[in-house]
Amino acid sequence: MKNQAYRMAMLFDFYGDMLTDRQKEFYDLYYNEDLSLAEIAENYGITRQGVRDVIVRAEAILTELEDKTGIIRRFHKMQEQFTDIQTAVDRIRQINEERRYYDNGIEGSCNDIQSILDQLRQE
Incomplete structure:
Protein backbone atom coordinates (compact mmCIF):
# COMPACT_ATOMS: atom_id res chain seq x y z
CA MET A 1 0.00 0.00 0.00
CA GLY A 70 9.87 7.89 -18.26
CA ILE A 71 10.66 11.10 -16.39
CA ILE A 72 10.14 9.61 -12.92
CA ARG A 73 12.22 6.57 -13.80
CA ARG A 74 15.03 8.84 -15.02
CA PHE A 75 14.65 11.00 -11.91
CA HIS A 76 15.21 7.97 -9.66
CA LYS A 77 18.17 6.86 -11.77
CA MET A 78 19.72 10.33 -11.46
CA GLN A 79 19.24 10.26 -7.69
CA GLU A 80 21.14 6.97 -7.55
CA GLN A 81 23.88 8.42 -9.72
CA PHE A 82 24.15 11.49 -7.48
CA THR A 83 24.61 9.17 -4.52
CA ASP A 84 27.32 7.26 -6.39
CA ILE A 85 29.14 10.49 -7.26
CA GLN A 86 28.90 11.67 -3.66
CA THR A 87 30.35 8.36 -2.45
CA ALA A 88 33.24 8.65 -4.91
CA VAL A 89 34.02 12.25 -3.90
CA ASP A 90 33.94 11.33 -0.22
CA ARG A 91 36.26 8.37 -0.85
CA ILE A 92 38.73 10.51 -2.84
CA ARG A 93 38.77 13.08 -0.04
CA GLN A 94 39.35 10.35 2.53
CA ILE A 95 42.26 8.89 0.55
CA ASN A 96 43.75 12.36 0.08
CA GLU A 97 43.55 13.07 3.82
CA GLU A 98 45.16 9.72 4.66
CA ARG A 99 48.09 10.34 2.34
CA ARG A 100 51.40 11.46 3.75
CA TYR A 101 51.42 14.45 1.43
CA TYR A 102 48.01 16.07 1.24
CA ASP A 103 47.30 17.34 -2.29
CA ASN A 104 45.44 20.67 -2.50
CA GLY A 105 44.72 20.05 -6.18
CA ILE A 106 42.81 16.89 -5.38
CA GLU A 107 40.85 18.70 -2.68
CA GLY A 108 40.09 21.55 -5.08
CA SER A 109 38.83 19.12 -7.70
CA CYS A 110 36.65 17.42 -5.09
CA ASN A 111 35.23 20.80 -4.13
CA ASP A 112 34.48 21.56 -7.80
CA ILE A 113 32.71 18.21 -8.25
CA GLN A 114 30.80 18.72 -4.99
CA SER A 115 29.66 22.17 -6.11
CA ILE A 116 28.39 20.85 -9.44
CA LEU A 117 26.68 17.94 -7.70
CA ASP A 118 24.95 20.29 -5.26
CA GLN A 119 23.71 22.44 -8.16
CA LEU A 120 22.36 19.40 -9.99
CA ARG A 121 20.49 18.23 -6.91
CA GLN A 122 18.74 21.60 -6.64
CA GLU A 123 17.48 21.57 -10.24
Whole structure:
Protein backbone atom coordinates (compact mmCIF):
# COMPACT_ATOMS: atom_id res chain seq x y z
CA MET A 1 0.00 0.00 0.00
CA LYS A 2 2.77 2.45 0.87
CA ASN A 3 4.45 1.71 -2.44
CA GLN A 4 1.23 2.46 -4.34
CA ALA A 5 0.65 5.67 -2.40
CA TYR A 6 4.24 6.77 -3.06
CA ARG A 7 3.88 5.96 -6.76
CA MET A 8 0.64 7.91 -7.00
CA ALA A 9 2.18 10.89 -5.18
CA MET A 10 5.17 10.88 -7.55
CA LEU A 11 2.90 10.69 -10.59
CA PHE A 12 0.85 13.60 -9.30
CA ASP A 13 3.93 15.68 -8.44
CA PHE A 14 5.46 15.22 -11.88
CA TYR A 15 2.37 15.23 -14.10
CA GLY A 16 -0.48 16.61 -12.03
CA ASP A 17 -0.66 19.82 -14.06
CA MET A 18 -1.83 17.74 -17.02
CA LEU A 19 -5.09 16.88 -15.24
CA THR A 20 -8.29 18.89 -15.25
CA ASP A 21 -9.08 20.91 -12.14
CA ARG A 22 -11.73 18.37 -11.13
CA GLN A 23 -9.33 15.44 -11.62
CA LYS A 24 -6.66 17.24 -9.57
CA GLU A 25 -9.13 17.98 -6.78
CA PHE A 26 -10.51 14.45 -6.51
CA TYR A 27 -7.07 12.86 -6.87
CA ASP A 28 -5.67 15.10 -4.13
CA LEU A 29 -8.58 14.44 -1.80
CA TYR A 30 -8.39 10.69 -2.33
CA TYR A 31 -4.62 10.15 -2.21
CA ASN A 32 -3.30 13.07 -0.17
CA GLU A 33 -6.18 13.91 2.14
CA ASP A 34 -7.17 10.23 2.50
CA LEU A 35 -10.88 10.86 1.94
CA SER A 36 -12.98 7.90 0.86
CA LEU A 37 -14.84 7.83 -2.43
CA ALA A 38 -18.09 8.16 -0.48
CA GLU A 39 -16.85 11.23 1.41
CA ILE A 40 -15.76 12.95 -1.78
CA ALA A 41 -19.04 12.04 -3.48
CA GLU A 42 -21.04 13.45 -0.59
CA ASN A 43 -19.03 16.71 -0.57
CA TYR A 44 -19.53 17.21 -4.31
CA GLY A 45 -23.09 15.92 -4.60
CA ILE A 46 -22.26 13.14 -7.05
CA THR A 47 -22.20 9.37 -6.89
CA ARG A 48 -19.37 7.32 -5.47
CA GLN A 49 -19.00 5.74 -8.92
CA GLY A 50 -18.69 9.19 -10.47
CA VAL A 51 -15.80 10.01 -8.13
CA ARG A 52 -14.18 6.67 -8.84
CA ASP A 53 -14.43 7.24 -12.59
CA VAL A 54 -12.70 10.62 -12.30
CA ILE A 55 -9.89 9.19 -10.15
CA VAL A 56 -9.39 6.11 -12.36
CA ARG A 57 -9.22 8.35 -15.44
CA ALA A 58 -6.68 10.62 -13.71
CA GLU A 59 -4.58 7.59 -12.74
CA ALA A 60 -4.67 6.36 -16.33
CA ILE A 61 -3.55 9.74 -17.67
CA LEU A 62 -0.69 10.02 -15.19
CA THR A 63 0.43 6.44 -15.75
CA GLU A 64 0.32 6.85 -19.51
CA LEU A 65 2.43 10.01 -19.31
CA GLU A 66 5.07 8.20 -17.25
CA ASP A 67 5.00 5.21 -19.59
CA LYS A 68 5.63 7.51 -22.56
CA THR A 69 8.18 9.89 -21.03
CA GLY A 70 9.87 7.89 -18.26
CA ILE A 71 10.66 11.10 -16.39
CA ILE A 72 10.14 9.61 -12.92
CA ARG A 73 12.22 6.57 -13.80
CA ARG A 74 15.03 8.84 -15.02
CA PHE A 75 14.65 11.00 -11.91
CA HIS A 76 15.21 7.97 -9.66
CA LYS A 77 18.17 6.86 -11.77
CA MET A 78 19.72 10.33 -11.46
CA GLN A 79 19.24 10.26 -7.69
CA GLU A 80 21.14 6.97 -7.55
CA GLN A 81 23.88 8.42 -9.72
CA PHE A 82 24.15 11.49 -7.48
CA THR A 83 24.61 9.17 -4.52
CA ASP A 84 27.32 7.26 -6.39
CA ILE A 85 29.14 10.49 -7.26
CA GLN A 86 28.90 11.67 -3.66
CA THR A 87 30.35 8.36 -2.45
CA ALA A 88 33.24 8.65 -4.91
CA VAL A 89 34.02 12.25 -3.90
CA ASP A 90 33.94 11.33 -0.22
CA ARG A 91 36.26 8.37 -0.85
CA ILE A 92 38.73 10.51 -2.84
CA ARG A 93 38.77 13.08 -0.04
CA GLN A 94 39.35 10.35 2.53
CA ILE A 95 42.26 8.89 0.55
CA ASN A 96 43.75 12.36 0.08
CA GLU A 97 43.55 13.07 3.82
CA GLU A 98 45.16 9.72 4.66
CA ARG A 99 48.09 10.34 2.34
CA ARG A 100 51.40 11.46 3.75
CA TYR A 101 51.42 14.45 1.43
CA TYR A 102 48.01 16.07 1.24
CA ASP A 103 47.30 17.34 -2.29
CA ASN A 104 45.44 20.67 -2.50
CA GLY A 105 44.72 20.05 -6.18
CA ILE A 106 42.81 16.89 -5.38
CA GLU A 107 40.85 18.70 -2.68
CA GLY A 108 40.09 21.55 -5.08
CA SER A 109 38.83 19.12 -7.70
CA CYS A 110 36.65 17.42 -5.09
CA ASN A 111 35.23 20.80 -4.13
CA ASP A 112 34.48 21.56 -7.80
CA ILE A 113 32.71 18.21 -8.25
CA GLN A 114 30.80 18.72 -4.99
CA SER A 115 29.66 22.17 -6.11
CA ILE A 116 28.39 20.85 -9.44
CA LEU A 117 26.68 17.94 -7.70
CA ASP A 118 24.95 20.29 -5.26
CA GLN A 119 23.71 22.44 -8.16
CA LEU A 120 22.36 19.40 -9.99
CA ARG A 121 20.49 18.23 -6.91
CA GLN A 122 18.74 21.60 -6.64
CA GLU A 123 17.48 21.57 -10.24
